[in-house]
Amino acid sequence: MIRVPAQLAPYIDVLGLDLGIEFLLKFGGSYIHLSEKPQGRSDVTTLIGPEQTVALAKRIGSGSFRVHTGKPFIARHFQAKGWTTNAIARHLHVTDVTVRSWLKPPDDRQLVLL
Known part of the structure; x- marks a missing residue:
């Protein structure tokens, strides 16, 4: 999830x-x-x-x-459903580079604030 x-x-x-x-x-x-x-x-x-x-x-x-666009969240949701980076980019009208930046794992040196 x-x-x-x-x-x-x-x-x-x-x-x-x-x-x-x-x-x-x-x-x-x-x-x-x-x-x-x-x-x-x-x-x-x-x-x-x-x-x-x-x-x-x-x-x-x-x-x-x-209304917020929510595109990074939507991209992660589509990735979890098995969509390719290019399919996500086309659906959200952004570049594949943008989608990759949204989907890359967070920097493990950064503290996670809950």
């Missing part, structure tokens, strides 16, 4: 891993608006449904904000 970064945890906790990644791929890097009383007209509600929109709004807070 890949460790979920703190900034992405609300999305993954509420939506689950697969839908959370789909959400990040669709909305990452852009502004969205969350409401605890969705009207059903938003792209967010169309993707995740009204119940999960409300749950996400309660967890993150209502209002407009920019």
Whole structure:
């Protein structure tokens, strides 16, 4: 299991891993608006449904904000599923060099902060 970064945890906790990644791929890097009383007209509600929109709004807070891209986390998830570096790069619209930098093991001289 890949460790979920703190900034992405609300999305993954509420939506689950697969839908959370789909959400990040669709909305990452852009502004969205969350409401605890969705009207059903938003792209967010169309993707995740009204119940999960409300749950996400309660967890993150209502209002407009920019969604994290989460690409390094998504790349590690795809690698764990057996994807090649090139396939990940094409899917995330980045270079293979960028993907390799995301996937390289952490420097063992650096302390791990929990």
